Amino acid sequence: MSRRLVFWLIGGGVVAVVAWAAFKPAGAQADKSGPGGRPTVVALVDSKLQDVPVRYEAQGTVTALNSVELRPQVASTIREVHLKEGQDVQKGQLLFTLDGRNDVTKVDQSAADLAQAEAQLADAERNLVRAKEMVRQNFVSQSAVDTAQSTADSQRAAVVAKRAALNSAKVGLSYQSLTAPFAGRAGAIDVHPGSLVQPGSTAPLVTLTQLDPIAVSFTLPQAELPRLLAAQQSGKIPAQALLDQNGTLDGKLTFIDNTVDAASGTIRLKAEFANPKRQLWPGAYVRIAVDLGTDKNAVILPVGALQTGPEKQFVYQVGPDQTVQPRDIRLSRIFTLEGKQYAVVAGLEAGAKVVAEGGQNLRPGGKVTEAKPGGKNDGKSGGKGGPQAQVADAQASH
Incomplete structure (x- = not known):
């Protein structure tokens, strides 16, 4: 037997062994299952x-129920700033006083005009009473009573007009004092006493944000809309804000949007929470859970x-x-x-x-x-x- 033949026999055996090793385990493995x-x-x-329990969790964004940028309604200068940046304020609290000396003068002038008109009305009413008495005694004709009546009516209308002018002047004066429309927390303040302010300015005097109560906006799949509406009809829908370190804050679902977002197939919701300890902050992300009954x-x-x-x-x-x-x-x-x-x-x-x-x-x-x-x-x-x-x-x- 030549060396070449021996070489080919050995090579063929090696190929056969490799092929057997490659295919047999796969077959054995298939047989096992x-x-x-x-x-x-x-x-x-x-x-x-x-x-x-039917409980859904979603990622939400904390949003303020009320947030307002305070701007002046008249052109004036800042006379006094009554708050500090980041301060908590109460509803109706005075925040800014503008230079309202001109409006104070208008109020005083209108008050004086009203007083004059009221005095003239009182005199006209006295003349009307005297004219009616003299007619009964046949000392004057009826035309004198008519004239006195017309004068009294004219003075009565003048009093109404002067009182309206006084109220208008008081409204103008009220623009010189800016108060908090609701309880909240003040943001940054970029004006100081003496600063000129006017309507339509780009920067507000201050931004006021309500922190208690506060809301969390989130979405759920549109498939859950029937269950959400049914739960809303049956009463309050409980919600929980899942805080860090396993803490929770209890609230309720207050808003179901009237349309479904066609792009994402979700419905926008909002839950409201009492927030006296400021555990939720506007703009922050928070995990929220909604309970919709029991399956x-x-x-x-x-x-x-x-x-x-x-x-x-x-x-x-x-x-x-x-x-x-x-x-x-x-x-x-x-x-x-x-x-x-x-x-x-x-x-x-x-x-x-x-x-x-x-x-x-x-x-x-x-x-x-x-x-x-x-x-x-x-x-x-x-x-x-x-x-x-x-x-x-x-x-x-x-």
């Missing part, structure tokens, strides 16, 4: 019926049991012969109970045994065996790290 093959070690769970007799499963297919979600249901078949389900929502996440599903009856962990490498008709509590996987279940690692991968994929 297929019908009649070696069972895959998985964790199983029974679906349960349970009354589940009676809901079918629940651990989130790890859910599998995602090309078109829909499903679970592997275990039959009496310990084989698995996919069962299409519809996920309603996910909630947390005692630190664990559960899914509310439709399309699965209560008491169904499904694969909770280790279902990533299963195939329809594959046999399974239940992992012993606290036991170790032998590594032959067809997935890396056994059921626990597979569940971590499944939750990451969701």
Whole structure:
């Protein structure tokens, strides 16, 4: 036998061994999870019926119920500033005084004109009384009474006009004093005594923001709109602001927008909270939860049991012969109970045994065996790290 022939025989043997090594493990692995093959070690769970509180959480933005930029209504100069930056103020508290000496003079002049008109009216009414008395005694004609009556009516109208002028002057004077329209917190102040201010200026004198109560604006999927409206009809909808360090602040839902955002498919909502300790601050982000009643007799499963297919979600249901078949389900929502996440599903009856962990490498008709509590996987279940690692991968994929 020549060396060349020996070389070709050895080379062909090596190729055959490599091909066998490449294809045999794949076939063996397929047999393990297929019908009649070696069972895959998985964790199983029974679906349960349970009354589940309907609670939705969303990221919200703290917004003030009232925020106003104070601006002057007349051109004048600042005479006195009665507050400091960042100060809490009460409704009606005096904030700024402008130079109103000219308006004070107008008020005084109008008051004097009114007093004069009232004196003239009193004289005209006395003359009218005398004229009527003289007519009864036939000392004057009726025309004298008519003249006196006309004079009195004219003076009465003059009094009304002068009183209106006085009120107008008082309104003008009131523009020289700026008060807080509601209780809140003052922002930055960019004016000082002597500063010239006028209507239409770019910068306000100060921005006043209400902090108590305060609101949180957030959104929920439009699919929850019917439940939101039904809960609103039945009464107050409780809400909670989830603060740092596990603190909460109780409030209520006060606003459901009248349109759905077509771009995002969400509905805008607003909840109101008492905020005496200033735990919520305008512009800050906060997690908010809304309670919408209870789902009676809901079918629940651990989130790890859910599998995602090309078109829909499903679970592997275990039959009496310990084989698995996919069962299409519809996920309603996910909630947390005692630190664990559960899914509310439709399309699965209560008491169904499904694969909770280790279902990533299963195939329809594959046999399974239940992992012993606290036991170790032998590594032959067809997935890396056994059921626990597979569940971590499944939750990451969701």
